[in-house]
Amino acid sequence: MPDRPDFYVGYLAVPPRLRRFLVIAVPLLVVASVVTAAVVARMQRDPGLGTWTSEATSYVGVVGLAPYPMLFAEENGATRTYLLVREGKFGARDAVQAFDGREVTVRATRLERGGRAMLELVTSDDAVVPGPSSARVASPVIQALGRTTLEGEIIDPKCYLGAMKPGSGKAHRACATLCIRGGIPPMFVTIDDTGAETFYLLTDPHGDPIVEPLVPFIGEPVRVTGDLARRADLLVLAVDPTSIGRP
């Protein structure tokens, strides 16, 4: 009779030869699985250098509501633009509606990536208070830069700048859609060959907020065409909705 393989019965003692096999095979299986986990982890794409402060700080500046809520602050002799958002996936229009063109002090945490910054207002009553000055201040002038076509990705800047890393790509699409529909200003990001990122605030062709025409294209590589303008340190692209498409 040829040597028969061991027969395993779960509620009986494991035959010695089978036990020796299992003592080698099972750890090998676990090691192979763990190595797989490490390899997949190693191959994840770069999430980017985004930051989000944990402590709230006060910022003084002038509120602008059009096209999206933002704060123009004077820093080191230049105007610094902060996009304003609330906690969660919501814009800050309601919170700063009454202060358009006025100087305010806001308490907020700060998100920043590649030179672009955003403030998330705290949830307490002192999130936005008037002053210290009560004068109305003109918001920065808009400088037209001409018609432009860009290739990149439509993002919700709150996640992309640091709230969720990585805050781009297909897996993040649903989140970005909620953010943009919730009032967080939509932005367009391009990345050049050196990895440098440029951010563009997106509006409709009239300079008003744009949401729904962007939604089908959020989170994937797209090409857009529109009129580019600079407003202080912020690039604004008045995008032609019919131009948005996959490159």
Add this chain to the structure above:
Amino acid sequence: MSHQYVTVQWNRHKRIYDLLLGAGVVLFLAAFMIGSLLLWRGDAAISAPILIIRATGVCAFTMLTLILAIGPLARLDRRFLPLLYNRRHFGVATFVVAAAHAALNLLFYHGFGSVNPLVSLLTNSASFTSLTAFPFELLGVVAFAILFVMAATSHDFWLRNLSPVVWKSLHLLVYVAYGLLVLHVVLGAMQTERSPVYPALVLGSLAIIVILHLLAGLRENTRPSTSTTPDTPWVRIGTVDEIPDREAKIVCLAGRERIAVFRYDGRVSAVSNVCAHQAGPLGEGRVVDGCITCPWHGYQYLPDTGTSPPPYTETIPTYAVRIEGRDIYVNPAPNPPGTPVEPARFEEHTTDA
């Protein structure tokens, strides 16, 4: 050994199995997260929720791949049968890991917004006609629903009350779930992650599962088959000498259920090849302590009656069998489950001469 309902049926082997399984899951998640944290640190760190979402997603997919590989592996090499013994707990553990992946996705990608997270999940459809914009989340939702149904019915109570046929059919949906998960990854994460490692691992896993099943199926089809002759119901299925003692020969008859013909202690009995528990291949089992013992979970049947030894009550169909010289003949008409059939006898000593 047979049916006896308890919340979780554990024994020493199952405890060891579950401990190793739990340790494997913890090590897998730890390797993924520690590996990520070492690589991406400080301002370049991946957000913790995303890291856990990814770790649990990759872990659940790997676990499901292993679960699907165990079946054909155990058919091809019996030494893998211990991995199959407690596969049910492996499946439930996979569901738990997948549930963590789904819950965190729902919370962080679809929560904190102006609509209910479930509404966001089910309505976030870019385009069903575009591969790049396909709502891959819905594929994951359907797969998760299948895993939930399987985990919820992963108990002998449901096996008995749904009937083994319905239960088995239900649990074969795991292949649908796996296919959906492959698409979930291909149309989801792989649309953004550019490393060739991802398609290599996902499509490689799929290829391994397909190849293992093909090999196991091929082996099944190479088993000797026979057919009835019109003038007699008896079918010659071979000789007693070609069946090792306390083992069986599986007979495939056209249009009929497979028959397991066991030789033991100078006798031959024939029963259905299908275990009443989870349809395991009885003919790949052995006679242990006088009972036909299923290779999958050790369910036992008396060879001459097709009934589980008391106090258990499972029954399987039996077949009439007779021996002429050394030739075995089986009547392929099955007797009702549990019908006693006199074993055919032969002179044992001439076999081993």
